[in-house]
Amino acid sequence: MAITITGGVQLSGGVNIGTGGSGGGGASDGYVSGGESGPGTALNIIHKFSFSSDSNATDVGNLSSTTTYVSGQSSSENGYASGGQGSGQYVTSISKFSFATNGDASNIGNLSGGLSRQSGQSSSENGYASGGYTMPGPTSTIQKFPFSSDTGSSNVANLNTAIANPAGQSSSNHGYSSGGDLNGPRQTAIEKFAFASDGNGSSIGDLTLSMTESAGQSSNSHGYVSGMKAPEFTDTINKFPFASDSNATDVGDLTMGRRGASGQSSSSSGYSSGGVETEFPGLKVNVIDKFPFSSDANATDVGDLTVILAHSSGQQG
Numbered sequence: 471m472a473i474t475i476t477g478g479v480q481l482s483g484g485v486n487i488g489t490g491g492s493g494g495g496g497a498s499d500g501y502v503s504g505g506e507s508g509p510g511t512a513l514n515i516i517h518k519f520s521f522s523s524d525s526n527a528t529d530v531g532n533l534s535s536t537t538t539y540v541s542g543q544s545s546s547e548n549g550y551a552s553g554g555q556g557s558g559q560y561v562t563s564i565s566k567f568s569f570a571t572n573g574d575a576s577n578i579g580n581l582s583g584g585l586s587r588q589s590g591q592s593s594s595e596n597g598y599a600s601g602g603y604t605m606p607g608p609t610s611t612i613q614k615f616p617f618s619s620d621t622g623s624s625n626v627a628n629l630n631t632a633i634a635n636p637a638g639q640s641s642s643n644h645g646y647s648s649g650g651d652l653n654g655p656r657q658t659a660i661e662k663f664a665f666a667s668d669g670n671g672s673s674i675g676d677l678t679l680s681m682t683e684s685a686g687q688s689s690n691s692h693g694y695v696s697g698m699k700a701p702e703f704t705d706t707i708n709k710f711p712f713a714s715d716s717n718a719t720d721v722g723d724l725t726m727g728r729r730g731a732s733g734q735s736s737s738s739s740g741y742s743s744g745g746v747e748t749e750f751p752g753l754k755v756n757v758i759d760k761f762p763f764s765s766d767a768n769a770t771d772v773g774d775l776t777v778i779l780a781h782s783s784g785q786q787g
Contacts, residue, residue, distance in 0.1 A: 493640065493688040493735050497544075497786040498522060499569070500734035500758075502743045502775060503551045505782025506538040507754060512556035513538070513782075516549075516567055516575065517743075517775050519758060521736040521786075524772035527743075527758065530572035533565040541590030541638065542732065542783030543597030545617040549785035550597050551575070552615075552623070553585040560584025560604060564597075564615060564622065569787030578620035581613055589638030589686065590783065591645030593665040599623065600647050600663070600671070601633040607653055608632040612645075612663060612671065626668035629661050636661075637686035637733070639693030641712040647671065648695045648710075648718075649681035656680035656701065660693075660710055660718065674715035677708050685733035685784070687740030689763040696724055696733065696742045696761070696769075703727035703747065707740075707761060707769065721766035724759050731759075732784035738763055744779035754778040 502517040514536040519527035533551050540554030540561070548568055554561045562584050567575035581599060588602025600612045610632040615623035629647055636650030636657075647661045658680050663671040681698035688694070695708040695718065705727040710718040724742055731745030742759045746752055756778045761769035 493690055494521065494737045494786045497736055499787060500736070500741050500743070501549050501785040501787065502527065502732050502734070502779065502782050503533055503542065503549065503565070503567070503575075503785065504537045504540040504554060505732070505744065505779045507777050507779055509752065512536040512554075513779070515777070518572065519773055521739070524760070526773045527775045529776050531567055531574045533567070533575045534577035535561060535563050535565065537561045537563075538781045539586045540781070540783040541588045541599050541602075542785045543590045543592045544785045544787055545592065545597070546594075547787070548617070549787055551783045552590065552597065552599050553581050553588060553602065555586040560586050566620065579615060579622035581623045582625050585609070585613075587634045589636040589647050591638045591640045593640065593645070594642075596665070598645050600638065600645065601629055601636050601650060603634045608634040614668070627663060627670045629663070629671040630673050631657070631659065631661070633657060635682045637681075637684040637695045639686045639688045641688065641693070644712070646693050648686065648693065649677055649684055649698065651682040656682045662715070675710055675717040677718045678720045679704070679706065681708070683729035685731040685742045685745075687733045687735045687742075689735065689740070690737075692763070694740050696740065697728045697731050697745060699729040703729055703749070709766070722761055722768045724769045725757065725771045726755070728755065730780040732782045734784045734786050736786065742769065743784065744775055744782060746780045754780045
């Protein structure tokens with residue numbers, strides 16, 4: 471298989487991420503929204519691919535703004551893409567699109583400020599955006615917005631560390647932020663925060679490597695971090711348990727080393743879509759990788775996006 475913008479503030483320096491969300495549960499499809507296909511070329515495409523068959527993605531709609539370095543969230547009925555950057559600005563908008571019908575997204579609210587390179591998490595009731603870059607640098611803020619109404623987010627807590635480019639995971643009770651960087655130095659910490667209370671995050675373990683710009687996936691029992699720049703491009707898949715606070719283990723490899731992919735989760739498999747394979751000239755790919763949750767095994771290439779794409783958000787519905 472083959473290898474428009476809302477208001478914000480001016481960009482500060484940084485690098486790129488891929489994000490994930492909650493476990494797939496009864497989800498039947500994976501989504502990839504936003505991102506970029508070339509340097510500084512933000513897109514608004516919404517891709518969709520089937521979990522039931524290994525096949526290519528299709529273009530099913532557009533976000534309300536063109537944005538890259540964006541985080542993804544998923545309710546039972548809708549996908550969300552929040553923040554990001556484009557045209558030299560941080561984006562504040564939250565886009566929402568329906569899983570039941572293929573169509574364009576609508577702008578349903580705004581983050582509390584322009585935010586880029588953050589991780590996304592999802593509870594049954596709310597979407598979260600944690601960490602990321604804002605002016606003047608990395609932030610520790612955890613933002614929350616409700617799925618029940620179309621409204622903006624509020625700042626509800628803080629991570630233990632101001633961090634950019636982490637991967638996001640979600641259990642039924644907690645959101646997780648894994649790895650990332652502090653304006654350069656890469657991190658190993660796995661942080662956890664509770665959905666039931668608006669409380670701060672705490673460090674509960676470490677990844678096997680200092681990982682940044684990774685994709686996040688979630689099964690019912692474990693969080694996954696796949697692909698990274700650590701410091702070279704690697705294909706490692708890390709796994710950590712939700713039931714206990716402990717370190718991650720290395721459980722397999724993607725089909726290629728890459729950074730900036732988006733993560734999706736079905737009830738049985740994790741997916742890593744797109745990404746950047748090399749630093750110079752920054753070769754982007756359209757590969758959709760899939761790895762099983764039931765066993766610790768390597769990923770396989772199961773399909774392609776419609777374009778080469780990196781720094782997009784992932785959803786499942």
